[in-house]
Amino acid sequence: MALRWRIAALVAAAACAVAAAVGVLVHQFSRDRELSQAREAARVTLDRAAVTYARTGEVQGSGAALDAPGLPGGLRELVADGRRGTEFTSGSAGPSMWAARPAGDGVLSVRVDLTTTMRDIGALDASIVVAGLITTAVVLPLGVLTAGRMSRRLRTAAGTARRIAAGDLDARIAAGPRPRDEIADISTAVDSMAGALQKRLLGEQRFTADVAHELRTPLMGLVTAAELLPEGEAAGYVRDRVRVLSTLVEELLEISRLDAGAEHADLSPCPVGALARDVVARAGLDAKVLAAGEDENEATVRTDSRRLERVLTNLVVNAHRHGRAPVEISVSDDGRTVTVRDHGPGYPATLLDDGPQRFRTGARERGTGHGLGLTIALGQAHVIGATLTFANAPDGGALATLRLP
Secondary structure (H helix, E strand, C coil), X not given: CCHHHHHHHHHHHHHHHHHHHHHHHHHHHHHHHHHHHHHHHXXXXXXXXHHHHHHHCCCCCCCCEECCCCCCHHHHHHHHCCCCEEEEEEECCEXXXXXXXXXXXXXXXXXXXXXXXXXXXXXXXXXXXXXXXXXXXXXXXXXXXXHHHHHHHHXXXXXXXXXXXXXXXXXXXXXXXXCCCHHHHHHHHHHHHHHHHHHHHHXXXXXHHHHHHXXXXXXXXXXXXXXXXXXXXXXXXXXXXXXXXXXXXXXXXXXXXXXXXXXXXXXXXXXXXXXXXXXXXXXXXXXXXXCCCCHHHCCEEEECHHHHHHHHXXXXXXXXXXXXXXXXXXXXXXXXXXXXXXXXXXXXXXXXXXXXXXXXXXXXXXXXXXXXXXXXXXXXXXXXXXXXXXXXXXXXXXXXXXXXX
């Protein structure tokens, strides 16, 4: 149940409980007061009748009766013991207050009819019930309105927090200052957290970009110097390491551009199946492409072919580097879904839970590397509006699925 309706139900329950408690208290107080007054009136009438009876031996006109047939049995026994008392009854004769005392060999009693009094108390009870219903009907909409405002503010805060978690670090709740308002305090705390997180991430992104740019110039000199080395085993090793370092710097620069939002897609019709075959051929890796049709008969998708090629290249290279053959690329009939699968140990649990992480390759058995390939593939997929997901196939192996818009 939504918070709004929980609060509304609580308000309604509280209003009903208050109305019921007030009704019970008023009913009990009114009843006790009326019975007390009736008891006192019966006693006064009985005492006067007793004086008259003692003086004249008659009770006619005194409001009392001698040995009344309807006298309650308990009161009759009390008088038989030589005592006096009162008793309330609600028998067939209607609600009555009785008072009795000994009078010679008989019982002198007074009966006060309370039918009208009890009817008035019943009418009061009905009025209290109506008043309670009216109060609940008035209070409930106000409670729903107040709860709705609170619920909307909380939903706004939750939605903004989800946007921040999804990467929109510019999202803010922007709640105005309200003293002694816990929801405003939460909103302000979320905005402060988002601001601090954004500042830290921007600092890290600037640091990455600055490092990559600073490394680029000396790296170019290193590449040139490596090419001038005389041929030999040591020279080949140096050139290989220089190429790895150059690739790392270029990938860092690419990530910095993706982080800064400086990359934009250049859309044009692209035959995805043919592009997948070109990726395999250029990479020089063994992979099987499963696509419907051939060349001109293949489905085309409007996308950025250069960025799509980058994504598929990184997925295929990652499959060969960390998985096992055979590596398969499957293209759907409409060309909008591409899957890259290997038959190795599969993606580690941390990647499936949190997505690709920079400079993290997962488990040791997945090989070595700096862990930027899948990060770049995910970033470039986002630029072209595609969705890239990672999973493990039921019968083993890593499975990357790219869904184009």
